[in-house]
Amino acid sequence: MIWRGIFGGTYDTVHQQEQVLKAPKFRDERSKKCQDRRNLLSGAVSFALLGIGGLISALIILIADPYNILYEWKIQFGPGGEIFSLWEKPPVDLFLKVYLWNVTNSEEFMSGKAKKLKFQEVGPYTYRAQWKSSSKSFVHQHFFNFREVLTHENITFNDNGTLTSIPSHPLVWEPTLSEGRKESDLLILPNIALLSIADVVSKKGLFTRLGLNLIIRQTNAQPLVQMTAKEFMFEYKSTLMNLGNTFMPSWIYFDKLGLIDRMYEFRGDYETVFTGTDGLSNSGLTDTYNGSPKIPQWASPCGNINGSSDGTKFPSKIKPNDTLLFFRKSMCRAKPLVHVADTVVDGFSGYVYHFPNDTDDNGRDFEKNRCFCQEKDIEQCKPRGLLDVRNCYYGFPIALSYPHFYEADPVLFDKVESGLNPDPQKHQTFFIIEPNSGTPLNLAVRYQINMALGNLQNIANSGRFSNMVLPMLWIEIGMYGLPSSLKMRFKFYFEIIPIAQTCLTYALFASSTFGLLYSIYKLASARKHDENNPWIEDEFVLTIDKKLASYISERGLIQSNLDDEFYINYKTPLKRNIDNTKVEEVIVPIQFITLLAVSSKMSRIEDFFKIEKIGEGTYGVVYKGKNKNTGEMVAMKRIRLENEDEGIPSTALREMSLLKELRHANIVTLLEVIMDEPRLYLIFEFLSMDLKKYLDNIECGKYMNPKLVKSYLYQINEAILFCHQRRVIHRDLKPQNLLISANGVIKVADFGLGRAFGVPVRIFTHEVVTLWYRAPEVLLGAARYSCPVDIWAIGCIFAEMATKKPLFQGDSEIDQLFRIFRVLRTPTEDIWKGVSSLPEYHAIFPNWTSDTLSKQLKNLDEEGLDLLSQMLVYDPSKRISARGIAAHSYFKNVDLTVKPVFVEKKK
Structure with a gap:
């Protein structure tokens, strides 16, 4: 308070250093003793307030838990939100490793000398993901530069606590991580076009089969062909595929075929995810895909993808017994994840998750999976460990399994002589997830793409592959650790801030205890002082008038520069008189002075009267008015100044500054500026x-x-x-x-x-x-x-x-x-x-x-x-x-x- 200066204290002005004023003189020694007593009491009260304040602050921290409030705010998805930014543009390296199954005895098998195929695993062919995001048009984009960019594009926030985006996963070739393999490697691989069309047509009528056989013989299409690794994965051209694209474009709308290329086909797809405003645990999880909470290839409940994650973020605040869902379009389903262990990665605690053993059963062993079988007869369903996903791959006979038929029915090895060696360390999927944020710390998603062929005896050049499950390739989508920048950020949020909050709470309790004890000591000292001075006549009489008689401001016109923001931190002396005795000058902020400095006129708001309101905006109201002295019609813009600290809205400052410089017949004239606290009036010329x-x-x-x-x-x-x-x-x-x-x-x-x-x-x-x-x-x-x-x-x-x-x-x-x-x-x-x-x-x-x-x-x-x-x-x-x-x-x-x-x- 300003009066504290009169009693020997300080006067603290806005944004200025406090200024010490001289304390009044006391009349005699007894006044000095009285002042000593006051100092003891003042110290006791000060430390008591410190102790009470510390105690209240500590209790507020314990009850309100600011860290949890900060955490919940950051975990929600919103523009500029930190976890949302990580989901939108994850700063991590994601790799796709592809292993191809090269056939080593193709001639012997096709000639009938060998009854089983021999395979050689060739790979890895490694591609890297460079994560990014943009807010682009809501249109599909197809890439052939092989760079996987798990984007969340055209991000639109909806009113129901969700946002909508478009998925896209282009790839970039990483030769240094491919262990000497090249995209130009020549391998013997299945002719996907021939075997797929053969499988589809084998169930058609006689004339359809005759037509296909004629084409196969004329083109000499073979089921096993030599091609480069890149062709097989991305751009293999086939005469049959060209014919299919020409005569059946609604079915085969592409003119070249590659397994990885088809896996990363997202034309027209869009996804809707939860933002967390209706529940923090679901932030970043899928609400719908292409407008539906389920994918159409499966009957309920097998097609459900609601509440699943695409791998960038899982539920927040995970408990060990929670079951998670992981969805990727190329897997043609959302797979459950179960907690199997706890671990520590780079100093962060994480939960280890696997797919459960019954995930790829088709209903033969687990009735709950019956909806994954495409056949009416349960005996016709694919063997355990093989999921029929033909409806997700254009009707082609595609089936998914774990790599090397890991945990699959042994019958799948019947027509395979060598090359497949299941190993859980190499072929099992795992996720390591930080449970508080739901962020993956490490992951490897592994699955194999096979052709599950039917009876092809009546299709030319294809009979040897009848009723065969033919492995083609397997992939590993891996994220093998967090970058240093993200580790530091997580360490700050998950370790440093909670520890700092705990230390602050203890420090506040300690300081409050000290303050209260010290105040008791001060009170005891004051009591002892009273005992030593049983009676002190207080002759201190305050003779100062506690009313500021007047103040005079020294105001000058401040010149503005159009290329800068308005002036700041301008200080004006304010003189005051108390009982006609001049006291030291103090400093006041410019907010009280500069408003008058904008205009050279000194009109008062009382010189105008309002006729009617003609407009209203964010910061004020515009009235039609009249100057009482001149009779001139004016427009009066009244600007509200609700918060002294915030000052004048920047739009008003800009308008005043610019219009002082812009005098033109076709620019409205600012006549003057009037300060009538707490309002500012801009007086303009009036137009109709x-x-x-x-x-x-x-x-x-x-x-x-x-x-x-x-x-x-x-x-x-x-x-x-x-x-x-x-x-x-x-x-x-x-x-x-x-x-x-x-x-x-x-x-x-x-x-x-x-x-x-x-x-x-x-x-x-x-x-x-x-x-x-x-x-x-x-x-x-x-x-x-x-x-x-x-x-x-x-x-x-x-x-x-x-x-x-x-x-x-x-x-x-x-x-x-x-x-x-x-x-x-x-x-x-x-x-x-x-x-x-x-x-x-x-x-x-x-x-x-x-x-x-x-x-x-x-x-x-x-x-x-x-x-x-x-x-x-x-x-x-x-x-x-x-x-x-x-x-x-x-x-x-x-x-x-x-x-x-x-x-x-x-x-």
Whole structure:
């Protein structure tokens, strides 16, 4: 308190160092003894308050548990959330290892000399995942650069506690991790196209089989062929596949076939996951895939994927007996995970999870898995350990198992002579998961892709493979540890913060105990002091008037710089008088002074009276008013100053600063600024209405006078040309911010988002300009932009004046972009150099190729349409400037005297 200075204490001013004032003199020695007693009591009270405060703080920490509050806040999925960022763009290395089954006795087997196939495991062929994410168009993207990027694209937050994204997993070849293997290795591998089509057609009619046999013999298609490892995995071309693509495109819509390529096919897929707002434990888990809580290939409950994880994040706060779900599209199901052990990885405690033994049973041994059998007769179901997934792979006879038929029925080895050696250490899937966050610490997902063939005796060149389960390859998707940066972050969150909170709690309890004990000691000392001084007459009389008689501020006009934020930390001396005795100067913050410094006039709010409210915004209200002294009509913008510490809204400061410098016939005039605590009033000149209201009042079936359109456009451009010449961009041009008068004048208003710019162009936020008038470079996330954003907005306003309706009426940023693309065609590098490098650009945006601008503005003449097309050029560097607009032939006969006709719209 300020009065504490009068008694010898301190006066603590806002944002300043405290200033020690001189204590009053005391009359005699007895006053000194009284002061000693006061000091003892003051010390006792201070330490008592310290002890009580520490005790209360410790109890608050124990009860509220700030760490848990922080944890729950971070674990929720939301823009900028930490766990969400890890899910969106995991900073870890994910590897795909592929092992191919090379047939070593193909000639002997095909000739009948060998009854069983011999296999050689060849691999690994290793590919690395570079994790990333982007907010791109909600369209499928297919990659052939072999880089797995487990992306969560086009992330859209929904109102029901979920978000929607698009999965995509491209791959990149890692030769250094492939143990000498090359993608060009030549191997003998199954002809997937022949055997798949043979299996499908074997169940068809006689004529269909005859047709296929004819094609097989004419093309000499063989079931075992030599090809490179890369061809088999990604791009094997086959005559049969070409024929299938040509004559049955709805079934075989691809012209080349590769097992890994088909596994990573996500065309048109999208997933919806929980954000955790309705329950932290499910944050990051799948709600639906392609709009459904189950995949259509299986009957319930086998097809359920609700509550599963794609491996980036599992449930939070896992308990040891919890069963988790892991879903990957290539596995054609969500598999349960059970806790089997605890371990420590890089200093972090983790739970070890395996797939249970009954996971790949088809109902023969476990009735609950009966829905995984594709056959009506249970005896016809695939053997244990072999899951029939043909419905997930285009009807091809694909079946999944563990690598080397680990834990599968021994019957699967009947037609395999050698090469398969199951080993749980190499072939069993495991996950190690940190239980608090649900983040994987280590994982290896392993499964084998096989062909489970039927009776092929009636298909040419294929009979030797009848009723055979033919292994083709097996894969391991592995994440073998966390990067150092993530380890440090986890260590901070899971170890340091909890320990720090515990230490702080004990320290507060200790300090509170010390404070209370010391206060008791001080009280005892004060009592002893009283005993030694049984009576002290307190003759200390306070003669100071406790009312500040006056204060005088030394205020100067502060010059603003358009390229900087408003002034800060300006200090003004404040003098005070107490009982006519001059006391030392103290410091007060500029908030109380600078508001007056903005204006050179000294009007009071009492000099105006309000007539009616004409508008309302985030920070205040606008009234139509009148100056009592001059009779002048004004617009009064009242800004609320609810929090002294926060001060004036930045938009108001910018508007005051810029309008002091921008004096032009087509820019609204700021007359003065009045401080009437706790409100700030900006007094503007008054104009009749805004352009939006004028357009709304034009009768149905009628349009603005073309001469008035031309006049208004010319005046708006003159104002913006004036601004741009002074290195100011408006950034919020729209009809609501253009004010008109009855004499045909239009003025630009509301510079709250205006900014000064320089060379090089500064980095600005992209959250500017009302959506319908926002330039495409801003919509696509350009951090650097300048005057062309205003030109685009003027072009949109020009079109709206000509047609009475906005040209691009998007309801979201992506919808706004698509509406622009439909009219002006989708931009490419040819028409806008550098567009593909913008953060929000996606090469797979829908491709609109026609420019339909002229069809949208049939009532605009040829010169007007030419000017508008130059204002709506995609490339900002090629967009016409304000100076170029002023010189355009459209304004050859501009009439600035034409006046608007104000007509109230009939209801």
